[in-house]
Amino acid sequence: MTLLSVRDLNIRFTTGDGDVHAVNNVSFDLSAGQKVALVGESGSGKSQIALSIMGLLAKNAIVSGQVMFNGNNLLAASNDELNQIRAQKIAMIFQDPMSALNPYMKVGRQLSEIVELHEGLSRRDARIRAIEVMEAVQIPDAKRRLDAYPHEFSGGMRQRIVIAMALICRPQIILADEPTTALDVTVQAQIMHLLDDIQRDMDTAVLLITHDLGVVAGFCEDVMVLYGGRMMEKSKVGALFKSPSHPYTRGLLRAVPNIHDQTGQLHAIPGSPPNQMNAPTACPFAPRCNDVIDTCWQTLPELTGEDTQRACIQPVEALS
Amino acid sequence: MTSAKTHLNSKEFAEQAAEEMITSRSFWADARVRFFKNRMAVVSVFMLLCLVLFAIFGHNFAKWSYEEIDWSILGKIKTEGAPSIANGHYFGLDELGRDMFARVVQGSRTSLLVGFVAGITSVIIGSIIGAMAGYYGGRFDQIVMGMYTIWLAVPYIIFFVVWQAFFGRSLAQLIMVIILVNWTAGLLIVRGQVMMMKNREFVDAARMLGLNDFAIIFRHIAPNVLWVVVIYSSMVVPEVIMMESLVSFLGVGIQEPNTSWGALISEGASTMTFGTLWQLAYPAAFFVIAQVSLYYIGDGLRDALDPKDRR
Amino acid sequence: MLNYSLRRLAFAIPTIFALVIFAFYLMRLAPGGPFTSEKPLPPAVMANVLERYGMDEPLYVQLFTYIKNILCCFDFGPSFSQKDRSVNQIIASGFPVTLTYGFWSAVFVLICGIPLGVIAALRHNSFWDYLMTGLAIFSQIFPNFVLAPIMVLLFTLSWGLLPGGGWNGGQWQYIVMPAIGLGTSYMAGVARLTRGSMLEVLNSPFIRTARAKGLPERTIIWRHALKPALLPTLTYMGPVFVYMITGSVFIDVFFSTGGIGQDFIDGAYSRDYSVLLGLAIIYCVLTLSINLVLDLLYAWIDPKVRDAL
Numbered sequence: 001m002t003l004l005s006v007r008d009l010n011i012r013f014t015t016g017d018g019d020v021h022a023v024n025n026v027s028f029d030l031s032a033g034q035k036v037a038l039v040g041e042s043g044s045g046k047s048q049i050a051l052s053i054m055g056l057l058a059k060n061a062i063v064s065g066q067v068m069f070n071g072n073n074l075l076a077a078s079n080d081e082l083n084q085i086r087a088q089k090i091a092m093i094f095q096d097p098m099s100a101l102n103p104y105m106k107v108g109r110q111l112s113e114i115v116e117l118h119e120g121l122s123r124r125d126a127r128i129r130a131i132e133v134m135e136a137v138q139i140p141d142a143k144r145r146l147d148a149y150p151h152e153f154s155g156g157m158r159q160r161i162v163i164a165m166a167l168i169c170r171p172q173i174i175l176a177d178e179p180t181t182a183l184d185v186t187v188q189a190q191i192m193h194l195l196d197d198i199q200r201d202m203d204t205a206v207l208l209i210t211h212d213l214g215v216v217a218g219f220c221e222d223v224m225v226l227y228g229g230r231m232m233e234k235s236k237v238g239a240l241f242k243s244p245s246h247p248y249t250r251g252l253l254r255a256v257p258n259i260h261d262q263t264g265q266l267h268a269i270p271g272s273p274p275n276q277m278n279a280p281t282a283c284p285f286a287p288r289c290n291d292v293i294d295t296c297w298q299t300l301p302e303l304t305g306e307d308t309q310r311a312c313i314q315p316v317e318a319l320s
Numbered sequence: 321m322t323s324a325k326t327h328l329n330s331k332e333f334a335e336q337a338a339e340e341m342i343t344s345r346s347f348w349a350d351a352r353v354r355f356f357k358n359r360m361a362v363v364s365v366f367m368l369l370c371l372v373l374f375a376i377f378g379h380n381f382a383k384w385s386y387e388e389i390d391w392s393i394l395g396k397i398k399t400e401g402a403p404s405i406a407n408g409h410y411f412g413l414d415e416l417g418r419d420m421f422a423r424v425v426q427g428s429r430t431s432l433l434v435g436f437v438a439g440i441t442s443v444i445i446g447s448i449i450g451a452m453a454g455y456y457g458g459r460f461d462q463i464v465m466g467m468y469t470i471w472l473a474v475p476y477i478i479f480f481v482v483w484q485a486f487f488g489r490s491l492a493q494l495i496m497v498i499i500l501v502n503w504t505a506g507l508l509i510v511r512g513q514v515m516m517m518k519n520r521e522f523v524d525a526a527r528m529l530g531l532n533d534f535a536i537i538f539r540h541i542a543p544n545v546l547w548v549v550v551i552y553s554s555m556v557v558p559e560v561i562m563m564e565s566l567v568s569f570l571g572v573g574i575q576e577p578n579t580s581w582g583a584l585i586s587e588g589a590s591t592m593t594f595g596t597l598w599q600l601a602y603p604a605a606f607f608v609i610a611q612v613s614l615y616y617i618g619d620g621l622r623d624a625l626d627p628k629d630r631r
Numbered sequence: 632m633l634n635y636s637l638r639r640l641a642f643a644i645p646t647i648f649a650l651v652i653f654a655f656y657l658m659r660l661a662p663g664g665p666f667t668s669e670k671p672l673p674p675a676v677m678a679n680v681l682e683r684y685g686m687d688e689p690l691y692v693q694l695f696t697y698i699k700n701i702l703c704c705f706d707f708g709p710s711f712s713q714k715d716r717s718v719n720q721i722i723a724s725g726f727p728v729t730l731t732y733g734f735w736s737a738v739f740v741l742i743c744g745i746p747l748g749v750i751a752a753l754r755h756n757s758f759w760d761y762l763m764t765g766l767a768i769f770s771q772i773f774p775n776f777v778l779a780p781i782m783v784l785l786f787t788l789s790w791g792l793l794p795g796g797g798w799n800g801g802q803w804q805y806i807v808m809p810a811i812g813l814g815t816s817y818m819a820g821v822a823r824l825t826r827g828s829m830l831e832v833l834n835s836p837f838i839r840t841a842r843a844k845g846l847p848e849r850t851i852i853w854r855h856a857l858k859p860a861l862l863p864t865l866t867y868m869g870p871v872f873v874y875m876i877t878g879s880v881f882i883d884v885f886f887s888t889g890g891i892g893q894d895f896i897d898g899a900y901s902r903d904y905s906v907l908l909g910l911a912i913i914y915c916v917l918t919l920s921i922n923l924v925l926d927l928l929y930a931w932i933d934p935k936v937r938d939a940l
Contacts, residue, residue, distance in 0.1 A: 054842075054843055056839055056842055056843060079848070080847075082845070083845040083846070083847060084845065085845070086842070086843055086844060086845030087843065087844045087845045088845065091843070092843045094836060094839070094840055094843075096836060099835065099836040099837060100836050100837055100839075100840045101837055101840065102837040102840070102841065102855050102859075103837070103859070103934070103935060104858045104859055104932070104933065104934065105854075105855070113844070113846070113850075113854070114844050114845075117844070117845065117846060117847075117850075118845060149934040149935070151934065151935050151938070152938070162840075165840070165844070466646060466649070469646055469919070470646055470649060470650050470653075470915070472870065472873070472918060473646075473650065473873075473914060473915035473918035473919060474650065474654070474911055474914065474915060475880070475895070475910070475911065475914050477880055477895060477896070477899060478654070478899075478907060478911055480899075481899040481902075481907070482657055482658060485902065558771070562774050565774070565776065566774070566776055566881060569776045569881065570880065570881065570884060570896060571896075571900075572896075572899060582776065585776065585777060585780075586776070588780075589776075589779075589780035589885075592780060592783075592784055592788075593788065600780060604777055607772075607777065608772045608773070608777070611771055611772035612768065612772050615768055615771050615772065
């Protein structure tokens with residue numbers, strides 16, 4: 001069952017120097033219990049997609065398209081309407097646990113205020129719920145730590161609190177924006193494990209936003225690759241890792257350091273991310289593509305295909 | 321890398337690298353471009369220039385000197401002392417029958433001179449002491465901070481009174497007391513900047529290369545806190561003008577027959593009940609124009625220089 | 632926390648002593664004194680006078696006596712110029728006046744400055760925002776010694792609404808203009824600062840988190856944004872409270888309130904060093920204690936600072 005369906009999402013930011021086209025014609029669906037990864041390098045617009053679903057884009061953003069949830073277009077919803085959906089139906093996990101928590105408020109209060117508001121619980125009941133959810137994200141000694149301030153927690157523990165905040169209302173969808181980027185590798189694994197367990201228990205749909213393909217491989221079923229604000233490839237995780245069909249995805253996979261690679265070389269994709277000051281008229285990846293042909297500079301490839309969808313005018317066989 | 325290795329022993333290389341790393345040469349050029357894009361700031365610079373020219377050359381247009389009493393009008397100031405082109409008193413007369421235009425020129429000269437000389441000197445002295453306190457830390461820092469606390473706790477009027485008791489009253493003495501009172505300006509902020517800066521890698525590098533403290537402070541750290549000093553100066557100059565005006569208003573500043581904006585405003589305010597409003601209006605207008613210009617210049621400088629606001 | 636307060640006190644006490652010693656020597660060494668007039672007193676009379684004020688003894692003995700009197704009986708000695716009054720009496724008559732309108736001025740600064748700053752930040756680029764910017768510029772170019780005459784011109788001379796000076800036992804009509812004259816520029820400062828920090832806080836990630844929780848805007852501002860936004864204002868208020876007392880020299884003189892600033896200026900004119908010294912010590916103690924209280928308040932509000940103490 002499709003929970004969330006994003007259609008032709010365009011996000012532009014007006015700046016002093018002109019418009020930045022952050023996201024262009026992005027469409028995808030999210031079903032109940034589905035775990036989808038949204039992959040791309042920084043600046044590819046992946047966080048902006050999540051923020052646009054939550055209605056939290058910066059003030060200078062111009063959005064068009066549709067984000068349908070329960071028959072409502074979230075992009076057209078008022079702030080009050082969105083407040084009925086935020087945290088209750090769709091929750092977000094933010095990237096940097098150091099700054100995502102209010103440093104002047106006890107963590108327990110930051111958790112309990114959500115259920116007090118949305119479920120009308122009393123302060124005491126809300127506190128009990130906060131303890132429960134803190135225990136669910138495996139924060140030891142939750143009862144006592146309820147009255148601690150964020151700076152008294154380690155980075156990993158803070159990220160658990162941020163996750164607890166997203167979970168406390170048992171939302172249908174969680175948008176996890178780089179939930180582990182700011183953390184140590186060992187803690188990363190724990191957090192992803194935790195997220196995986198909780199997701200299974202609650203049958204929540206998760207949109208995982210990341211640039212870390214390792215995290216994607218361990219956690220998700222479907223993956224969407226974003227480049228320059230455009231969808232490059234959409235496929236099952238297994239298929240994508242086994243036979244990436246887009247030159248960009250191939251570059252990305254090659255760039256992951258491989259322990260079996262005896263040459264000891266690091267493969268970077270040459271060039272730098274595209275300038276998004278103008279609406280794209282050609283494949284944005286063309287300047288950095290190994291397999292570029294003349295037509296690539298003139299046509300804007302659409303996403304095509306059945307199981308694996310790709311936006312590349314060349315057939316898979318023609319790629320190097 | 322190889323070329324860097326061959327140069328690694330030379331001090332010049334370290335210095336060059338340090339300079340290029342933080343104060344790229346285009347920094348001040350960029351700031352200039354940004355400043356001149358700010359229309360209010362440019363207009364303000366123009367206004368301030370006009371004021372300065374007025375203060376320097378204004379007396380050439382005055383028909384009277386600032387000390388001379390126009391006996392023909394004295395006693396009839398309320399009725400005949402108003403501004404008039406005909407009798408040469410463009411801004412009217414003050415309560416003692418002296419030409420307001422000449423006095424405003426003289427007052428502008430005092431106020432601007434005091435403001436710029438005392439203001440900028442104070443900031444420079446404060447910055448140097450602050451830089452040393454931040455760099456050396458320890459006992460020296462404690463003493464400086466102790467002095468700072470005391471200084472802020474003593475009402476500054478006392479300095480004016482006591483200093484003038486020792487050294488008498490003159491423009492030079494006035495400037496000196498104002499510096500004495502304001503040396504704390506810019507101290508804290510530069511101290512903070514230097515404390516932050518001294519742990520940066522390029523300073524470590526310079527130290528490892530055996531540069532002495534003096535060279536490190538002045539060649540490596542100073543260029544990187546200069547923008548703070550410039551912004552601070554632009555804020556302190558109008559404050560000093562105001563301080564001078566206030567102490568002159570209270571009677572412990574500039575001495576008669578010399579005058580300043582504050583002294584003139586004070587005289588004008590004390591006579592406004594008689595309806596001779598021009599005595600208040602002209603000096604107040606000049607004061608206000610100067611303050612507005614300095615405000616926008618300061619604003620423009622801050623926008624142009626402060627990296628926090630840069631996109 | 633207690634530890635920290637004690638440490639601060641341990642720092643404040645030597646500071647005050649240093650100030651007393653420094654100021655004492657400075658003032659005694661300054662040429663000319665309260666008793667030098669244009670017609671010199673006969674030597675016998677002079678000696679008599681000096682003896683009466685204990686000024687015939689060596690300076691360090693005088694200093695010692697001075698400090699001893701302050702410590703044991705809170706006695707700042709006799710006034711040099713006002714024959715029948717002690718410094719204590721002068722302070723006791725002027726200080727309540729200054730404190731009264733200083734207090735109302737601080738109230739005015741806070742209850743106008745903070746809401747104005749918050750509203751200007753919330754309605755960025757609206758009428759309120761422009762009003763605030765205008766006010767900030769206005770207060771910079773119209774300092775109290777320009778503003779006060781204008782206010783008197785309008786409210787007293789033109790409209791006859793408020794008395795142009797005096798105190799009259801502290802009736803409210805006599806407090807309004809001194810309090811506003813003293814506070815306007817600080818009010819604008821508070822508003823400007825509050826606006827800036829509020830804008831910064833509203834753009835911070837934890838406010839975005841609060842929005843993602845679906846909290847109504849009102850809750851976000853009151854519960855999440857206000858406290859961090861007001862911290863810089865609190866730091867700013869320390870010196871402001873002090874200026875409210877020291878800066879009032881002008882207000883006291885202009886409005887003839889009979890406050891402590893008038894005594895200060897009188898003391899300065901007549902070189903009444905005992906009054907000046909007494910006032911300087913009071914100011915210093917006040918400054919240090921206000922700063923201490925604000926630092927503790929800051930620590931109480933900011934959990935990070937609290938833990939660091």
